[in-house]
Amino acid sequence: MKIAVVYSSITGNTNEVANIIHQFFKNEIDNVQLYQIDQFPISQINHFDAIVIGTYTWGDGEIPQEMKTIYQAFEDQESKKIVTGVFGTGDRFYPHFCGAVNDFRDMLYVHSNLAATLKIELSPQLQDIERCQRLVKSVMKRIHEASRSKVLI
Numbered sequence: 445m446k447i448a449v450v451y452s453s454i455t456g457n458t459n460e461v462a463n464i465i466h467q468f469f470k471n472e473i474d475n476v477q478l479y480q481i482d483q484f485p486i487s488q489i490n491h492f493d494a495i496v497i498g499t500y501t502w503g504d505g506e507i508p509q510e511m512k513t514i515y516q517a518f519e520d521q522e523s524k525k526i527v528t529g530v531f532g533t534g535d536r537f538y539p540h541f542c543g544a545v546n547d548f549r550d551m552l553y554v555h556s557n558l559a560a561t562l563k564i565e566l567s568p569q570l571q572d573i574e575r576c577q578r579l580v581k582s583v584m585k586r587i588h589e590a591s592r593s594k595v596l597i
């Protein structure tokens with residue numbers, strides 16, 4: 445089983461969440477890698493059983509420029525067998541809170557096997573740690589369900 449947590453972060457909030465999520469995955473399996481978006485081998489998305497994407501939101505509720513390639517990669521190919529999750533940080537001061545997470549969620553729901561979504565206000569607080577754990581549990585559960593249904597086929 446191979447899992448990637450892929451994220452982008454400027455001021456560190458999404459980075460913090462990505463580290464928490466990565467740590468929870470490490471408690472479950474050995475083969476989980478944490479990638480900043482510019483380090484991630486996008487041409488190999490089909491080599492992963494699960495990809496969990498982390499993004500902040502920019503502009504007027506928009507996906508950051510550097511996250512557009514992975515968005516496009518999922519949109520352009522049939523990745524229904526890849527289990528996905530999306531998380532992000534945003535600021536409720538803006539009208540479209542975590543708009544980039546919403547955009548990823550809507551696209552991944554159609555183009556992948558989306559298991560979980562998580563939005564966090566700025567820097568993760570104590571109660572957010574449990575939410576991160578729930579995201580990881582949901583992704584793991586979906587991977588196991590997907591592999592069981594493969595056996596049945």
Ligand SMILES: Cc1cc2nc3c(=O)[nH]c(=O)nc-3n(C[C@H](O)[C@H](O)[C@H](O)COP(=O)(O)O)c2cc1C
Nearest residue numbers: 453454455456457458500501505533534535541542
């Ligand atoms: C110019 C600018 C535009 C932003 N636009 C939004 C937005 O539309 N919606 C939102 O929820 N947050 C918005 N934010 C807040 C960031 O997404 C938030 O601070 C986030 O936690 C930053 O993530 P990072 O620390 O991982 O870089 C904006 C921030 C800046 C500086």
